[in-house]
Amino acid sequence: DGGITQSPKYLFRKEGQNVTLSCEQNLNHDAMYWYRQDPGQGLRLIYYSQIVNDFQKGDIAEGYSVSREKKESFPLTVTSAQKNPTAFYLCASSLQGEGKPQHFGDGTRLSIL
């Protein structure tokens, strides 16, 4: 079945450590996105990519980095510069064009040890 796979489901970070969240899709979508969700709140955009080897900052990119070397993959690194990384992270992908919905993975819950 086509879909978006995020791993791991749960992740723990020590102080000063970088961690990488994986996002893979086999929907042949050009665009991919990373969102952060804090408890009881909506989603906020971290980074997005419309095409391989290109990506743009979203509203809350500070302390995060991404790469898009393959169409299927859009990993997110939470760096030590992100002082409050505890949150639920959601990856999404979509076709380009009006009315095309974003399809989401199951998310990764990141906590600080």
Next chain:
Amino acid sequence: AQKITQTQPGMFVQEKEAVTLDCTYDTSDPSYGLFWYKQPSSGEMIFLIYQGSYDQQNATEGRYSLNFQKARKSANLVISASQLGDSAMYFCAMREPVNAGNMLTFGGGTRLMVKP
């Protein structure tokens, strides 16, 4: 300023009854799109329904329909014949063409609880 506002943090509905979840938005662009997503307690986001700003008719998808009032800038989600499985968070989101890449801006969500 909030671009997407969902004023109902939480709502109860009796099983088999209809419920309306409110969403108001703010944009100066004539071309935009509105999406509704459902987020169960497990966390995944499930796409429910889409309404384009130029669509002449309100969108419908099974038990979901959109009450789109363009002049009032509202796009309320109506769920008919509520089921226990409808208990979840519901998010309204807007796509504006000024944002490249089909980006969405999300509201704060409404938690719907269906009573048996």
